[in-house]
Amino acid sequence: MAAFEWSPLWLSLRVALLATALVLAAGIPLAWLLARRNFPGKDVLGAVVSLPLVLPPTVLGYYLLILLGNQSVLGRWLNRVGFPLVFTWRGAAVAAAVASFPLLFETARAAFESIDPRLEAIARTLGRPNLFIFWRITLPLAWRGILAGLALTFARALGDFGATLMVAGNIPGRTQTMSLYIYDLVQANRQNQANQVVLIMTIVAVSMLLTARLARRAVK
Amino acid sequence: MAAFEWSPLWLSLRVALLATALVLAAGIPLAWLLARRNFPGKDVLGAVVSLPLVLPPTVLGYYLLILLGNQSVLGRWLNRVGFPLVFTWRGAAVAAAVASFPLLFETARAAFESIDPRLEAIARTLGRPNLFIFWRITLPLAWRGILAGLALTFARALGDFGATLMVAGNIPGRTQTMSLYIYDLVQANRQNQANQVVLIMTIVAVSMLLTARLARRAVK
Amino acid sequence: MLELRLRKRLKNFDLNLALSAPKGITALFGPSGAGKSMTLACVAGLAQPDAGRIVLNGEVLFDADRNINRSPQRRWVGYVMQDYLLFPHMTVAQNIAFGLTRRSRAEKKDIVADALRRIGLAGFERRLPAELSGGQQQRVALARTLVTNPRMLLLDEPFSALDESTRARLHRDVLRLRAELDIPILFVTHNLAEAYRLADNIAVLEAGHLLQFGPPETVIYHPTSRTIAKLTGGSNFFKGRVVAHSPAETVLQVGQVQLVAPPAPVRAEAVVGLSIRAERVMLIRKDGPGGRRENQVQGHIVNELTDGFNYTLFLRLDDGRRLQKGGYDLEIKLPAYVYERLGIAHEKRWAVTIKRRAIHIF
Amino acid sequence: MLELRLRKRLKNFDLNLALSAPKGITALFGPSGAGKSMTLACVAGLAQPDAGRIVLNGEVLFDADRNINRSPQRRWVGYVMQDYLLFPHMTVAQNIAFGLTRRSRAEKKDIVADALRRIGLAGFERRLPAELSGGQQQRVALARTLVTNPRMLLLDEPFSALDESTRARLHRDVLRLRAELDIPILFVTHNLAEAYRLADNIAVLEAGHLLQFGPPETVIYHPTSRTIAKLTGGSNFFKGRVVAHSPAETVLQVGQVQLVAPPAPVRAEAVVGLSIRAERVMLIRKDGPGGRRENQVQGHIVNELTDGFNYTLFLRLDDGRRLQKGGYDLEIKLPAYVYERLGIAHEKRWAVTIKRRAIHIF
Amino acid sequence: GPTQTPAADDGVLLVAAASDLQFAFTEIGEKFEQETGQKTQFIFGSTGNLTTQVENGAPYDLLAAANVGYIDRLNKNGLIISDTRQMYAQGHLVLAVNRRAGVQAVQLEDLLDPAVTRIAIANPAHAPYGLAAQEALQSAGLWEALQPKLVLGENVRQTLQFVQTGDVPVGLVALSVADAPEITCTLVPTALHRPLNQAVAIITGTPHETTARAFIEFVNSSAGREIMKRYGFLLPGEF
Ligand SMILES: Nc1ncnc2c1ncn2[C@@H]1O[C@H](COP(=O)(O)OP(=O)(O)OP(=O)(O)O)[C@@H](O)[C@H]1O
Ligand SMILES: Nc1ncnc2c1ncn2[C@@H]1O[C@H](COP(=O)(O)OP(=O)(O)OP(=O)(O)O)[C@@H](O)[C@H]1O
């Protein structure tokens, strides 16, 4: 049996972390906006951002490739500024982020909606700016939901296959994530090795989810 | 341009609905158990059931195929009782259910954990059995989270590709869901038709998500 | 000075209120559901009136016509809500320090420790709200607001969950605050004694309307309506016909009795409402100085109640001199030691005198 | 009959309590944080004692030694929590009907309508809890529990958010319930008058311990400790030395004054605590019958407070006859009309008599 | 042997076929129906997946693999009717270049040009054309040097998509799928890699054995061969 390939694992973790960070940065504000503010088209927007889940990942990846590749203005611009996304690990992260965005978004929105708005209101009478209140009251109170969403996002990003494959290619050592590696092994009928890698992936994922869980327990 | 094929859409909806129902039936009790009861290994169990998300769907499908196909005891038994799963639309639903199980499970667990346990406690002093309390107090109070999880589950089931592909095959008219159809069209270089189908899929998904949203608004 | 004019549609009635609360303590008094809390919420900026204007010390906080609606942060109003609403994920110390801005960590710590000492919870810094008793939570909510030095205080039944001695201590704190800060304080309470003790003015609300506004003595001794008289502990409500009236007195025919009451703006023969304060009806000692007293009537005690400190006697007047039909005519309240000294336990027939000051006409 | 023995470790002290509450109303009385709510939670089965035993009418609800811990459902105990805890997603009607089992839809509707009428909220069936005022929520919580016909009632400050007249109406309801149902009712209150009026027994708690248990009169007039005397509205706390004692009386040296007190189980020369009830100190009328009274002293009023119905006077005794060092010696409470009749506003020098019954030794 | 799933048997012939047959078989299917009135339904996918599915009871009637190895794997387990196993085509590897990529590549050595930033091939780990591409590059002595430029597609179709979108200028794909307007192709000499022998077989237990045999016959008929040829396959007898 071949020696175990560690590079896909590191790459996967890197991709999943970056993707989760991206989702976090975009998803939390959007979720808050849709939970707490009213504006026309709000529900449609909410449904639209959940779309990446509905499309088959490969197809999603295909559209992303077209959007980010050098056929598009955006892609060419990214190329020019020296920050190309397609066929890079960063691209894999972007693809995974788009694919798993709804997971955080939806759970965070539900969590925000469940908070008693009077708690935020009373915080405002205490004279603190809204951003401060968001950090100190809203976010901590929505923490459970957000953490659940984060765990889902991270897991999904770790496991993303279709979108990553299209956008990042499957370049061994560069963009071949764990998911792609496992897929290749299974396809190549190297079941034993695949099982071994799945096992390692499982251990890594379970221990990360467990850590998150215990951290949540601790802050509670 | 060829006439639009409706059968994949109906099939997809059927598959997604059955999958969502399955996830609901299994996910809610499990989520409640993990949110409200303490037992050894509870955290590990919680992490393990989130695994389907981490595995690339095709690989997940591969394992499911082996588990449910006629190479396995379970698969042969299913066959004998006249309820085969592999290469049927029910199999597609099972695959989609497994793949999207963590979505409902995680969000429902977070929602259950966010409920003030004293509300359930006071309900118990009012003499109602625990199951009644679960139905009338716990579930409605966790509703937001559960609905978010359901929307995610449904969308994910609708969009499932890898697992369905492996377990159910991609048999037009029988197990070819929307997702697989889109994939086929893209593969067959029929971009225009693919775009058209994606558009319809998008409209269907958005309107279903919107309906759920409005329903949620109404009960609130 | 808080000037308030607001209208807000509620489920069962419209809140429709105009009120000027000067510096010092204004007690909001009224039955459950009168709109007291909603009024405070509007002032704090947590609820939005449909129409009206809220001005604090000349600054417009809200003006529906001019579309002004300051955010709660920019109103600098301290608000202690009826159900406390501590931040459940923060410790007691974090809760209290929440509104403290531009202070060093050490300063904050000092302020918090000081506040906790004052509310009798020194050493509770690291507790979570869920680990506090009801009264402890209430005090923390109070402290959380007080440390922010607001320009106005809104206190919604801030002592309802406290025992007498803790309450008395906090009363002293509130009075000290009033003296030190010189800001308007709106204070909701159901406890008339508390309102009287603390308030410079009492505002009586019912069903969203302001019924009366004035110093405690006025509201208690000169209620302008039966509702207010009831709310402020009045009893013995009757209807009477004006027999005569002069700048010196009003004479009323109540049932079979003529009562001399204080002067009032009434017309002859008009039917008016009146109440007789139960604690102002005097039993006449048999060994006391003789001579007929004002509004003297005679009867026997048919029932009595006590709360340990006071007795409530129910007196039925002799036939031919009844104030009303029914089991009894007059409710009389007297301290337990008077009850004992007069030997009421053994002697049920009494003559009583109703001082004219005890009678309110509205 | 509820028999209760429990021990539970809390953050700042241990709850350690044994109590037998017979049928009828037992008021739990004690300072904020004493452990009253926690005791109720243990009885209802919402908190678990570390040790002990809870027996209701002979049925063991909890026994740590025998590992018995009945579920709340099987305790049939009605519990109204301090913070109401209405089900936020249900209407008022649904909340109240929650505990109604085996009833037809129509029956339920009748029961709910009846309960709502009784708490003065007829027509509020379809409101959500968030659309109710604090006092309205409290009443709904009460109704929700009462309709279930429990075998025991636990009421945690059930009237704290209500105005006097609503409260009085509900008092009557509770008294009627006691008569009809004949079950033990544990009733937490901070209002001594309420406790006295409603309760058959008062249990005084402090820091998790039962200090005294007995009928209201006993607890109020014969407090067994300074804490209880304080809680039950006592004032004028002193230390005194026993000069003489006989089965008829105890003579105490308090400061520079000798006081004659009721007989008490004390030793000669012992230093004891005593309190003098403020409402039992009598001012001596200058026009009254002459002659020296019991424990008569002389002084002048240095300060006075009023809540509209009563005056509290602070009397400083003449030098050489001081009870204690400091600004004043005696707190005296009297009704407002007495204050007026005696003309205290204009006359500050008074002789007073301290009836021996006013003195409690502990 | 595999049990047929009792799905509604509508008499349609289910043909599982490798991705590189996507276009050729679709056309053959239409012709076959015209001639015989027999409907066919194609399931295109990676041969590996399709084989695994057959092993687990997929209700396919026949499998047209891109690599004879998979047919042999099934044969070993008795999952195909042995006598039906036969070669039907040989695939051809081409060098596909995106017209707008601005690179000139007509032979493998041109791939060394720095203008060729990336090269798409199917995944050699499991895709037959990927393996052929690897062998060809190895034979040409370029494998090591080109390693950093490689982007791996899941199958030939996806590999071509990389080139079609222009994100990868050049790819090594099957001639059978390379007919796209954005693409120019050059054949890669077959000598550079082991032959891409494609085999077909009927699955054991199919209720449509006769029809399946007819279909294989049709592929090998002159009409079928004509179509296959047009899509760039070499046919039995030609290799
Ligand atoms: N969110 C709401 N929507 C509609 N009506 C409401 C809402 N909140 C309160 N009300 C109603 O408005 C009235 C005034 O409520 P408010 O809370 O101001 O009463 P309150 O005077 O504070 O009473 P309490 O002494 O019981 O606290 C009540 O009758 C209540 O039912
Ligand atoms: N969950 C908890 N964990 C630890 N300590 C607690 C918890 N809940 C309450 N306590 C503490 O136990 C003591 C008794 O609390 P309890 O709620 O029984 O007081 P209480 O007598 O009802 O007071 P109040 O009149 O203020 O409601 C308090 O000092 C409180 O701080």
Ligand SMILES: [Mg+2]
């Ligand atoms: Mg209120």
Ligand SMILES: [Mg+2]
């Ligand atoms: Mg309490």
